[in-house]
Structure formats: C-alpha cells, structure tokens
Amino acid sequence: MLREIIIYPDKRLKQLSKPVEKFDQELHTLLDDMYETMIAKNGVGLAGIQIGVAKQVLIINIPIETDSQEPQKQQPKENTLEVINPRILEAEGKNRYQEGCLSVPGYFEEVERYKRVKVEYQDRYGNITIIDDDDFLAIALQHEMDHLGGRLFIERLSLLKRKKFEKEWKKRQKRKGK
Numbered sequence: 348m349l350r351e352i353i354i355y356p357d358k359r360l361k362q363l364s365k366p367v368e369k370f371d372q373e374l375h376t377l378l379d380d381m382y383e384t385m386i387a388k389n390g391v392g393l394a395g396i397q398i399g400v401a402k403q404v405l406i407i408n409i410p411i412e413t414d415s416q417e418p419q420k421q422q423p424k425e426n427t428l429e430v431i432n433p434r435i436l437e438a439e440g441k442n443r444y445q446e447g448c449l450s451v452p453g454y455f456e457e458v459e460r461y462k463r464v465k466v467e468y469q470d471r472y473g474n475i476t477i478i479d480d481d482d483f484l485a486i487a488l489q490h491e492m493d494h495l496g497g498r499l500f501i502e503r504l505s506l507l508k509r510k511k512f513e514k515e516w517k518k519r520q521k522r523k524g525k
C-alpha cells in the first residue's frame with residue numbers, strides 16, 4: 348500500500364525513532380509499503396519516520412544499471428536492503444556526495460559524510476547482520492540513519508547554504524500556494 352511521504356518542514360520529521368522489538372507481520376507490511384512508496388517516488392532510500400512511523404526502520408535500494416528504462420526492473424524488490432535497529436560500529440574518512448531526500452523533494456546539495464561505515468543491524472526476521480561499505484551505500488546508510496535521529500541532510504549544510512535553501516524553499520511553497 349502506498350503511504351504518504353511527510354515533507355519538510357513538518358515537525359514529525361524531527362521525532363526520534365524507537366527500536367523495533369517485534370519482527371512480525373506488521374513490520375513486514377511496513378517494509379513492503381515503504382518499498383512501494385519509495386519506488387513510486389523514484390527514491391533510493393526511505394526511513395519509517397518519512398511516512399510517519401517513528402520506528403528504527405529504513406530501506407535502501409540502489410538502482411542497478413541496465414539498458415531497460417523500466418524503473419521497477421532497475422530497483423527490484425529483492426535488491427532492497429532492509430535495515431532495522433542499526434548502529435554504527437566503525438566510521439572513518441570523509442566523502443562528499445550530492446544528496447537528495449523524498450522529504451525535501453527537488454532539492455539536491457553536497458553533504459560531507461564518513462567515507463566508510465561498518466553498521467550492525469537486524470533484518471526483517473530479527474537476524475543480526477553487519478554491513479561494511481565505503482561507497483554510495485555508506486552515504487545512503489548515513490543519510491537514512493540521520494532520519495532515525497530526527498535529522499535531515501539540509502541540517503548538515505553550511506550556514507550560508509542552509510540560509511539559501513530556506514529562502515528558495517519558502518519561495519517555492521508560496522508558488523505552490525497560489
């Protein structure tokens with residue numbers, strides 16, 4: 348089922364997400380809905396809080412490069428990384444990447460993150476898994492984990508860029524209001 352994505356500056360995005368305790372059907376439905384919602388909006392990642400569920404749940408699906416133009420095929424469900432109750436075990440280096448977010452649609456800006464992270468998390472059945480990455484997945488994990496802490500990527504911008512963003516965003520909201 349498609350869920351509604353919460354858009355900045357909605358205060359719900361600032362909520363702290365709570366650890367998942369039950370790895371039951373309700374969680375699986377949530378994960379399936381998150382995948383459907385993310386694909387419908389052409390996203391590569393989504394956190395529970397972005398659809399109003401303050402649980403430590405996030406998904407990432409990095410498109411595979413194919414000749415096919417069909418988005419469904421480029422992000423097949425079986426490629427979805429489902430991350431529950433994640434915590435960073437190790438982090439090192441620095442990397443900059445142009446990020447976007449389904450809760451801040453249409454805005455993209457470079458953000459500094461760790462280059463490499465090692466993250467421990469649980470899958471949809473509660474099995475503990477470790478992921479170690481120093482590429483785009485590491486960036487995506489940090490972006491989505493920020494959501495669980497009530498933080499958006501725009502909060503990691505320099506003061507100057509942040510001010511510029513707020514100005515642009517207000518202008519855009521006004522245009523939409525007309």
Ligand code: CO
Binds near residue numbers: 447494
């Ligand atoms: Co985001």
